[in-house]
Amino acid sequence: MTFEHLFLQYQQMTQFKILMSFKGVFAQPALVEMGNTIRNSLGNESVKATVMKKIFAIFIELSQNILHYSAEKELDLDGRESGVGLLIVSDNGDRYCVSSGNLISNDDVERIGGQCQAVIDASRDDLKEMYNRRRKGERPAESKGAGLGLIDMARKSDYPLEYEIRPFNEKYSFFMLSSYISKGSE
């Protein structure tokens, strides 16, 4: 790490008002600690309880998404596999932003993009109906939570979810997903 690299990081974190950022292995114990840190640090900043709960819930869904579904995996000493990714919580003026970034297989680009778009296009009532119908149904083979996470994040967000998928190499693409919570959220 050179001075320039470190200082650039410092400047970027200041400019984008980054409250928390983590890039690495999203093992369950690590994400639990990060979740606690978010609760404690926002709790000290007179953030409304409803806002903090939403940020925490969205943070957990995004982190567990990385843990289970990131295409980049790391093994720990016990042989447990956890996903690798990036998660950033930032202060965007009138709202908070929780963003995640991780690799996905090129084979999943269409499916994941489609799921994100379907949730973005849905009305509040549609989202509620989708959530409750999926929760009643069988778990899809590729999912641990019946694909509920994305719908739940969309319901908790005060603005539409944003996503972008760009090619990374011949095997993988980089997937970004962001959720925004208004500081005055009810």
Next chain:
Amino acid sequence: MLVNIMLESTKVTPAITMLIEEGLVEIAGESYPENSVEFYQPIFDWLDAYIAEEKRYLTVNFKLTYFNTSSSKCLMDILDTLQSYHNVSEQVEVNWYYQEEDEDMLESGTEFAEDLDMTFKLVAYR
């Protein structure tokens, strides 16, 4: 054989109390384990056995303050099991406790209730 279950809560899993004699089940705390199905499996097994062997009244209290979506799916599965038992026995009472100002947990309880047709009380506490 069916035995009482008493699990203390952890940071990511709720306290679980399942008492045969009392016909009482309680799930209290936060729920966001890495693998929800694995955590809730003993609870599904206990309920199936209680329903098959005991065939008595069952009170189920939920006192949750946060749960992730994969836990939400497991809670729905538990409630579906209870609904099936209710349909043949009418011996189930579900109480959904929520902290007085916790709109999230009130809404969650309300949405579970909409999917069910049995005694499901929403109870505020301080």
